[in-house]
Amino acid sequence: MLFNSLDFLIFFPIVCVLFFGFPTKYRWLLLLVASCYFYMYFIPIYILILAGTIVVDYFAGILIENNQGTKRRFYLILSLLANILVLAVFKYYNFFIENIEVLLAAMGSKSNLPYLSILLPVGLSFHTFQAMSYTIEVYRGNQKAEKHFGIYALYVMFFPQLVAGPIERPQNVLHQFHEHKIFTSENFVKGLKLIIWGFFMKVVVADRLALYVNAAYNNVDNHNGSTLLLATVFFSFQIYCDFAGYSSIAIGTAKIMGFDLMTNFNRPYFAKTISEFWKRWHISLSTWFRDYLYLPLGGNKVTKYRWYFNLFIVFLISGIWHGANWTFVIWGALNGGYLVIAIVTQKFRNQCNDAIGLSKNKTLFTAFQIITTFILSSFAWIFFRANNVHDAFLIVEKIGTTFSKELFVKWDVFFGVFIGLFVLILKEFKDEFWVNKLSFFKKANVSVLFYALIVALILLMGVFDEGQFIYFQF
Amino acid sequence: MRRENGISILKKGLLFLVVLIAIDVCAGFVFDALYSNAKSGVAYQENQVFNKTKDSILIFGSSRAAFHYKPDVITEKTGLTCYNAGREGMGIYFHYAALLATLERYSPKVVVLDLDFRDVYDRGGNFGEDVFSDLAPFYGKINEEFDDYICRNWYDGIFYQSNLLKYNKKFFNILTANVVKNNDNFKGYIPLKGKWNGKDKVLKNDTFTIGSKLIKTINLFITKAQSKNIKVILVISPTFKKIKPEFFTIVNEIAAQNKVKLVDYSNAEEFVSQKTLFHDSEHLNDKGAFLFSKEVAKQINP
Numbered sequence: 084m085l086f087n088s089l090d091f092l093i094f095f096p097i098v099c100v101l102f103f104g105f106p107t108k109y110r111w112l113l114l115l116v117a118s119c120y121f122y123m124y125f126i127p128i129y130i131l132i133l134a135g136t137i138v139v140d141y142f143a144g145i146l147i148e149n150n151q152g153t154k155r156r157f158y159l160i161l162s163l164l165a166n167i168l169v170l171a172v173f174k175y176y177n178f179f180i181e182n183i184e185v186l187l188a189a190m191g192s193k194s195n196l197p198y199l200s201i202l203l204p205v206g207l208s209f210h211t212f213q214a215m216s217y218t219i220e221v222y223r224g225n226q227k228a229e230k231h232f233g234i235y236a237l238y239v240m241f242f243p244q245l246v247a248g249p250i251e252r253p254q255n256v257l258h259q260f261h262e263h264k265i266f267t268s269e270n271f272v273k274g275l276k277l278i279i280w281g282f283f284m285k286v287v288v289a290d291r292l293a294l295y296v297n298a299a300y301n302n303v304d305n306h307n308g309s310t311l312l313l314a315t316v317f318f319s320f321q322i323y324c325d326f327a328g329y330s331s332i333a334i335g336t337a338k339i340m341g342f343d344l345m346t347n348f349n350r351p352y353f354a355k356t357i358s359e360f361w362k363r364w365h366i367s368l369s370t371w372f373r374d375y376l377y378l379p380l381g382g383n384k385v386t387k388y389r390w391y392f393n394l395f396i397v398f399l400i401s402g403i404w405h406g407a408n409w410t411f412v413i414w415g416a417l418n419g420g421y422l423v424i425a426i427v428t429q430k431f432r433n434q435c436n437d438a439i440g441l442s443k444n445k446t447l448f449t450a451f452q453i454i455t456t457f458i459l460s461s462f463a464w465i466f467f468r469a470n471n472v473h474d475a476f477l478i479v480e481k482i483g484t485t486f487s488k489e490l491f492v493k494w495d496v497f498f499g500v501f502i503g504l505f506v507l508i509l510k511e512f513k514d515e516f517w518v519n520k521l522s523f524f525k526k527a528n529v530s531v532l533f534y535a536l537i538v539a540l541i542l543l544m545g546v547f548d549e550g551q552f553i554y555f556q557f
Numbered sequence: 558m559r560r561e562n563g564i565s566i567l568k569k570g571l572l573f574l575v576v577l578i579a580i581d582v583c584a585g586f587v588f589d590a591l592y593s594n595a596k597s598g599v600a601y602q603e604n605q606v607f608n609k610t611k612d613s614i615l616i617f618g619s620s621r622a623a624f625h626y627k628p629d630v631i632t633e634k635t636g637l638t639c640y641n642a643g644r645e646g647m648g649i650y651f652h653y654a655a656l657l658a659t660l661e662r663y664s665p666k667v668v669v670l671d672l673d674f675r676d677v678y679d680r681g682g683n684f685g686e687d688v689f690s691d692l693a694p695f696y697g698k699i700n701e702e703f704d705d706y707i708c709r710n711w712y713d714g715i716f717y718q719s720n721l722l723k724y725n726k727k728f729f730n731i732l733t734a735n736v737v738k739n740n741d742n743f744k745g746y747i748p749l750k751g752k753w754n755g756k757d758k759v760l761k762n763d764t765f766t767i768g769s770k771l772i773k774t775i776n777l778f779i780t781k782a783q784s785k786n787i788k789v790i791l792v793i794s795p796t797f798k799k800i801k802p803e804f805f806t807i808v809n810e811i812a813a814q815n816k817v818k819l820v821d822y823s824n825a826e827e828f829v830s831q832k833t834l835f836h837d838s839e840h841l842n843d844k845g846a847f848l849f850s851k852e853v854a855k856q857i858n859p
Contacts, residue, residue: 089712268566495729531569535576542721543584543728 084124084242086332087285087547094121095336098242102340107263111233114241114260121242122205129204132169133240139165140214141235144221144228155222162218166211174203178407206246208404212371214239217253219375226253234260243336247329249347249367256344264341276534277335280510283537284328286545288503292321294546295496296468303474308481310491315478318468319461320504323352326365352460353515355452357421360460368404372397391426395419405467410475414466421459499544506540585720588731592694595734599644600727605745606642607658607695614639614857615659616745617652617778618671619684621794624840625671627850628744634854637666641745648684649676649771653778654692657703664785667857670778671792674804677775679768689713693723748843749836753797772807779815790856791819795828795849797838820856822849 084091098117105113123130143162147155171179180196187194217238220226229235238257244250299306299314306314330347337344347367354360361369373382380393395416402415436442441451462479469475513521523529593608595601606615614637616626622643631639642655652670659665675684683691692707696717708714716722724731782789791812793805800823812819827848828834834845841849 268562272566272569494733498729498732527569528572531572532576535573535580538577539580539584539721542581542719543725545725547725 084121086329086336087282087290090124099339102264103266110264111231111237111260115233115237118237118240118242118245122240122245125205125246126202132173132204132207133210134236136166136169136211136214137236137239140218140239141229141232143218144235145230147218147221148228159218159222163215166215170207170211172199173201173207175403175407209248209250210239210245212250212368212404213244213248216250216371216375217257220253226257229253229257231261241337241342243333243342244344247326247333248365249330249333249345250371251344251367256342259342262341267341270338270341274335274338276530277331277338279335279534279537279541281328281331281333281335282541282545283503284324284331284507286547287499287540288507289321289324289328290546290548291496291499291503291544292317292324295491295500296321299491300468300474300478301470303469303477303481306481306491307489308484308486309488311478312482312486313490315461315465315468315482317500319352319457319464320507322464322467323348324507350511350515352457353453353511354456355449357418357425357456357459360456361418361422368401372401376400391423394422394426398422409472410466410469413472413475414463417463417466421463502540502544506537581720584724588694588720588724588728591731591735592727595731597737598734599730600734602644602745603655603695605640606644606655607699608662610640610642610659611638611663612640612744613637613666614669615665615667616641616643616669616671617655618643618669618792618794619647619673619675620645621673621796621840622669622671623745623747624749624836625794625846625849626669626853627746627846630847630850631854631857634851635858637858639744641743643671643745645747646683647688648673648680649774649778650686650688651683651692653774653781654688654695654703654706656778656781657706658695658699660781660785661700661703664787667788667790668782669790669792669853669857670775671794672775672808673794674798674800677767677771677804677807678765679771680765685768691726693717693725694727696723746846748846749840750842751836752833752842753835753837754832755797755838767803767807772811775811776815779811779817783815783817788857789815789817790853791817792853792856793819793821793823794839795822795825795834795841795845797829797832797835818856820853822852825852827852 084094094117098113101113102110119130122133140162143158143165146158147162150158177198180194180198183196184194217226217229217235221228229238234257237260238251238253239245241251241256241260296314296318299310300318303311327348334344334347345367347365349363349366351360351363354363377393377397380396381389382393383390385393396419398419399412399415401418402411402413405411405414433442436448441448465478466472466475469478592600593604595604612628614628614631614635616622616628616631616639620643623641623645624643626639626641626643628639628641631637642652642659644651644655656668679685681687686709689707689709696704696707696714704714708717779789779791791808793808805821805823808819808821822828828841828845831845834841834848836842836845
């Protein structure tokens with residue numbers, strides 16, 4: 084089920100009312116049934132895949148806890164392999180075969196390996212990673228194995244974050260399913276605000292930007308560099324609003340029912356460095372890779388070159404996590420490359436900034452850093468969004484060579500985008516830089532007026548074609 | 558404490574609803590006014606056809622109607638005033654809505670429906686059911702039959718109580734329509750310049766299926782007009798596109814079933830022998846439209 088569908092607008096209030104009306108000891112069952120229903124709205128049969136991994140990880144958790152030494156490690160590896168196998172088959176198998184074929188063709192040979200004609204289960208990478216974090220944390224002794232099968236299943240399937248995160252940790256969420264939740268006006272208001280803002284980001288900003296971005300990126304040959312450049316900038320905002328909007332709705336939905344999910348975005352385009360960008364963007368995934376891959380590889384407590392390798396490999400894998408396509412691999416490599424280059428050139432850049440006096444003017448320097456980070460991340464987004472590697476390089480080439488005044492114009496999109504981005508940037512700017520300054524906006528009634536205006540903008544300017552969230556494909 | 562909290566949240570909720578409803582009501586006044594004062598574009602066209610025309614002959618159809626029928630020529634030949642209600646990019650669902658809106662005000666003497674293969678094959682978009690939300694600004698302003706026609710889902714009627722939602726797909730058009738002035742000197746007709754020099758194309762409509770709802774709406778269009786004693790003429794404009802024979806069979810059946818005149822110019826030698834009369838493979842230029850309008854006028858007033 085999509086958050087931006089009428090079905091969800093009916094589904095959620097019903098679940099919410101039932102949730103608070105149910106006796107505490109059966110609430111897990113209600114949420115589990117609701118989550119199954121939510122997930123089965125896409126392709127019902129795929130719930131069996133989810134059920135399979137839930138069963139494996141549930142028993143793996145108990146076995147890990149009840150064993151020591153090699154056996155304990157064995158059960159962890161078994162559980163991780165089971166999860167990775169599901170990902171490998173459903174997400175990467177065809178990509179693997181495709182590349183084997185290209186390789187064999189280059190060597191003058193041919194393969195007859197069969198392709199799988201299946202659709203990728205929605206949000207597979209998200210719930211697989213969430214499940215993996217459970218067994219790892221049990222193995223590390225940070226989390227007790229969950230004995231209640233239904234509650235463990237709910238940990239993986241909790242519908243607000245089932246298909247696109249935030250990718251939760253068991254320490255943060257599992258215990259909440261055992262608690263008695265009461266309806267509070269504070270949670271309701273906070274949650275509702277997050278939901279409204281999330282809808283604004285998705286249907287007013289992201290989906291309207293998508294109209295221009297899709298027109299340009301799906302027809303690269305017929306557009307010049309200036310159009311593709313604008314589409315790239317638009318995509319930077321589109322993907323942010325699409326994904327952060329989803330996260331906001333997810334967190335708000337859970338909040339109304341009394342559950343606290345982790346923050347997933349923290350105004351990433353105000354980041355001053357790429358490193359900071361990744362501390363603000365898709366935080367639940369960044370920290371997952373940090374905790375379960377980067378630190379186990381040694382993090383920065385290793386030799387310099389090994390550190391560079393660690394950084395690079397983590398982002399390369401993060402790229403592959405996003406999708407079975409070389410465009411994502413390049414996108415991951417670019418981000419890894421940015422981080423390594425940033426470390427290598429840190430001293431030199433500091434000297435340059437001091438020499439030209441940039442670092443003395445704090446405001447100017449901050450603006451310069453924010454813009455530079457935005458440009459770098461936007462450049463990487465070209466590879467993320469392009470339909471294939473050829474298109475991605477063609478876009479880069481065209482932006483560099485066929486820049487012209489003849490911009491592909493869609494005034495209705497521009498107008499909507501202008502209003503949407505204006506409101507978005509204004510709010511984010513206030514939250515980032517004026518958090519303690521504009522106390523006027525903190526007054527309850529002003530806040531009510533603001534959100535009423537946002538709802539009005541959603542009704543007037545929202546794109547209600549039930550556009551899929553970009554991250555569902557991962 | 559909890560009771561105070563409850564009252565506080567109720568107050569906030571009430572304020573939220575009052576503000577939202579106030580915005581919605583104000584938006585309704587503003588957009589209604591802007592719509593009826595539209596000076597150009599889609600809003601202007603719709604306003605003319607839905608609310609203003611009083612002409613004896615009305616031409617309905619998609620771009621091939623808008624570009625092919627010159628009202629001045631038709632008026633000169635028939636002695637009856639004429640308005641071209643053709644609308645680019647719209648199919649029979651829209652034309653029927655336009656007819657319903659017109660009939661609420663008056664009954665023209667003759668209605669010409671220019672049929673296109675898109676009116677018969679399911680292609681989606683504005684030729685399909687997307688068009689109904691486009692018509693939302695007219696909800697509650699024509700009559701019950703019109704409202705029932707444009708509400709395709711159980712919830713449409715509820716959503717269209719909101720002015721903001723009603724104008725969701727139109728607000729940008731309405732704003733620009735009040736800034737840019739139209740040069741509609743041709744009573745709905747849009748002249749095309751330039752000559753076509755391309756090659757004949759085979760129309761790739763094989764993947765589209767016949768839309769039974771579309772055909773039903775063509776029949777509805779005819780019977781509705783006939784119920785008001787309006788003479789209906791079906792026309793297929795000249796084209797270089799190759800249309801599947803199945804289309805002609807369907808249209809002939811519709812004409813025979815409803816006992817209306819069908820004039821098929823799709824392969825008329827006087828047009829398709831001269832590419833200079835075309836702007837592109839399926840649209841006549843102004844010169845072609847002039848000759849074509851004279852031909853159609855003969856059919857209206859034989």
